[in-house]
Amino acid sequence: MPLLTQEPQITSVDAEQLALIRATVTFDALRSFYDDAFGKLPAAIASSGLAITGPPRGLTFGLPTDTIDVGVGFPVDGVIEVTDDVAPFQTPGGRAVTYDHRGNYDYLSDVYAELFAWIADHSLIRGDVVWEIYLTQPTPDADPEDMITQIVVPVSDAV
Known part of the structure; x- marks a missing residue:
């Protein structure tokens, strides 16, 4: 899935x-x-x-x-x-792919794999640094599935 x-x-x-x-x-x-x-x-x-x-x-x-x-x-x-x-x-400015992941941090490595495949499928090359913006803050009573993490991947066109 x-x-x-x-x-x-x-x-x-x-x-x-x-x-x-x-x-x-x-x-x-x-x-x-x-x-x-x-x-x-x-x-x-x-x-x-x-x-x-x-x-x-x-x-x-x-x-x-x-x-x-x-x-x-x-x-x-x-x-x-x-x-x-x-x-x-x-952080570098310029063209980037962004994606808002909603859910547990434990899924982020799989989300990255799909996101990097999407970037390659769109003839883009990712930059040397990628970052996450934690739009919701984890707390002891928070549901991990409610977390929102924006992923930012600087990109350029494939040569």
């Missing part, structure tokens, strides 16, 4: 300035990395004098292997100074 429940959209996205914590981790350490980074970022952003301007982001750089190069960040209203954990990062 396909997991893409609606048609992905080809659109244009603006570049965004993020405060980011980035690491290369194993898949079994991914949740712990996210929890730790999301715990640290708001205080680091506040102490820098910047403000959070939107929902959190999760970024993936390159293609995963046995490990995954990931970042966790928030869009901010300036360029954060580098610390031991936090660094500035600007």
